[in-house]
Amino acid sequence: MRAFAVGHRCEMAKTAVERRGVGIALACRAFGVSETCYRYGPKLRVENEEIADLLTGLTGARKTWGFGLCFLHLRNVKGHPWNHKRVYRIYCELELNLRPSRDIAAQYPAG
Numbered sequence: 670m671r672a673f674a675v676g677h678r679c680e681m682a683k684t685a686v687e688r689r690g691v692g693i694a695l696a697c698r699a700f701g702v703s704e705t706c707y708r709y710g711p712k713l714r715v716e717n718e719e720i721a722d723l724l725t726g727l728t729g730a731r732k733t734w735g736f737g738l739c740f741l742h743l744r745n746v747k748g749h750p751w752n753h754k755r756v757y758r759i760y761c762e763l764e765l766n767l768r769p770s771r772d773i774a775a776q777y778p779a780g
Contacts, residue, residue, distance in 0.1 A: 678702050679709075720751060720759045728765050736760050 682696040697704050727739045740756050743749045760766060
């Protein structure tokens with residue numbers, strides 16, 4: 670039964686429930702998929718883009734702010750409910766955690 674990837678098995682279980690009227694628990698057991706996987710819905714990509722835009726704007730406007738201050742600003746001032754792991758993942762994808770500090774930038778001016 671493990672010949673198919675989890676995503677494909679999950680789709681087969683959903684098809685069995687919709688077309689054949691099989692119960693969710695029975696379909697999940699038959700295809701070797703957890704019920705959590707069956708019910709999983711990915712987070713909206715639009716929200717991730719919104720987080721990226723806000724982080725880029727914050728780090729551009731306040732160059733001395735690191736992740737902690739950016740996250741606290743988004744959470745406490747703006748009131749967004751996103752958790753720190755999700756925001757940090759996007760922060761790292763944007764490579765904002767690799768910005769040079771002020772001391773290094775002053776020692777080695779660009780150009």
